Amino acid sequence: xxxxxxxxxxxxxxxxxxxxxxxxxxxxxxSIESAKKIRKKATAANNAVLISPFxxxxxxxxxxxxxxxxxxxxxxxxxxxxxxxWIIGIEGxxxxxxxxxxxxxxxxLTHSTGQLIGNDGSLxxxxxxxxxxxxxxxxxxLISFSRKHPNSGIEISLAPGYMQHKIWINDNANNFxxxxxxxxxxxxxxxxxxMVGAGLGYQYLEKRxxxxxxxxxxxxxxxxxxxxxxxxDLMSADxxxxxxxxxxxxxxxxxxxxxxxxxxxxxxYY
Numbered sequence: 001x002x003x004x005x006x007x008x009x010x011x012x013x014x015x016x017x018x019x020x021x022x023x024x025x026x027x028x029x030x031s032i033e034s035a036k037k038i039r040k041k042a043t044a045a046n047n048a049v050l051i052s053p054f055x056x057x058x059x060x061x062x063x064x065x066x067x068x069x070x071x072x073x074x075x076x077x078x079x080x081x082x083x084x085x086w087i088i089g090i091e092g093x094x095x096x097x098x099x100x101x102x103x104x105x106x107x108x109l110t111h112s113t114g115q116l117i118g119n120d121g122s123l124x125x126x127x128x129x130x131x132x133x134x135x136x137x138x139x140x141x142l143i144s145f146s147r148k149h150p151n152s153g154i155e156i157s158l159a160p161g162y163m164q165h166k167i168w169i170n171d172n173a174n175n176f177x178x179x180x181x182x183x184x185x186x187x188x189x190x191x192x193x194x195m196v197g198a199g200l201g202y203q204y205l206e207k208r209x210x211x212x213x214x215x216x217x218x219x220x221x222x223x224x225x226x227x228x229x230x231x232x233d234l235m236s237a238d239x240x241x242x243x244x245x246x247x248x249x250x251x252x253x254x255x256x257x258x259x260x261x262x263x264x265x266x267x268x269y270y
Contacts, residue, residue: 047259048081048151048205050089054252056218058095061245064222067167067189068130071097077138077252085142087155095132100167103128104187104233108178118175126176131168134220136161136197151205151256155214159197163222163244166190186232191242193224205256212254220246 058071075093082088105126108116115123140157144150166188171179179187201216222244230237 047083049257049259050077050079050081050087050205051255051257052077052079052091052214052252054093054214054250056093056248056250058097058246058248061247063242064165064244064246067100067102068097068165069099069101071095071099071130073134073248075134079138079140081142081151081256085144085150085153087138087140087142087157089138090136091138091159092135093133095130095134095165097130098127100128100130102167102189104167104189104231105169105179107233116176116178119177120175122175124175126179127170129168129170130165132163132165134161134163134195134197136195138197138199140199142203149204151258152203155199155201155203155216157199159199159220161195161197162192163195163220163224164190164192165224165244183232185228186230188228189226189231189238190228191224191226191244193222193242195220195222195224195244197221199250201250203254205254207256207258210253210255212256214250214252214254216250218246218248218250220248 053076054074056073056075058073060068060071073093073095075091077089077091079087079089105116105128110117110123113123115125118124136159138157138159140155142151142153142155144153146152169179169184169188171184174180177183197218197220199216199218201214203212203214205212222242224242224244225240226238226242228237
C-alpha cells in the first residue's frame with residue numbers, strides 16, 4: 001500500500017508539472033505572437049501617402065506687421081511618408097485677411113468723407129485686403145514614442161519655397177476711373193520672393209478611420225521685394241529688400257493611405 005500511495009503522488013505531481021509547463025509555453029507563444037503583431041504593424045506603417053487640407057491662423061512679424069494685421073491661410077499638402085518616418089511633400093496655400101494697416105489709395109480719398117468719387121459722382125468705400133500665396137517643398141521627420149502607434153508623434157519640418165502678397169483693392173463695381181486698368185497696379189504693393197518655413201507639431205495617424213490630424217506651430221520668413229515699377233502714392237519705386245515673417249497656428253485633417261510592400265504583393269490600407 002505505501003508503494004501505491006507513493007506512485008500515485010508521483011503521477012499527480014508529474015501531471016501537474018506538465019500542465020504548468022504547457023501553460024507557461026502557451027503564455028510565451030502568446031507573448032511572441034503579440035510582439036510579432038506589433039513589429040508587423042510597425043513595418044506595415046513605414047510607407048504612406050498623406051493628403052492634408054489645412055488652415056493656419058497667421059500673425060505677421062517684422063516688416064509684414066507694418067502692412068498687415070492678423071490674417072489666415074488655407075491650403076493643401078500631399079506628402080510621402082517613407083521608411084524611418086521621413087516625410088517629403090509639396091504644399092500650397094492662399095493668404096487672405098481684412099486687416100490692412102497701410103493705405104496706398106489715401107491720396108485719392110476725399111478729405112471730408114474719406115471715400116472715392118465714382119464716375120457718376122457718387123461716393124464709395126474701397127475695402128483693402130491681403131491677398132497672396134505660398135508654394136513650398138516640405139521635408140520633415142516624425143518622431144514616434146510608441147511601438148503600438150509608430151505613425152504618431154512629434155513632427156518637425158523645413159520648407160523652402162516661394163511667397164507672394166499684395167494689397168487687394170476691392171473695386172468690384174469698376175466705378176472708379178482712378179483705379180481702372182493698370183492704375184490699380186500702382187497702388188497694390190505687389191511683393192514676392194524666396195522663403196523658408198519651419199513647422200513643429202503633433203501628428204496622429206489612424207489606419208482605417210478618418211480620425212488622423214495634425215496640429216502645431218508654423219513659421220515662415222520671406223526674403224522679398226516689391227516688383228511694381230512705380231507707386232503712384234509715393235511717387236517712386238520701392239526696391240528695398242524686405243524680411244516678411246509669419247508665425248502661425250496650424251490645424252490639418254490628414255487622410256493617410258498606408259502601403260505594405262512585400263516581395264510579391266503590395267497591400268493598401270485606407
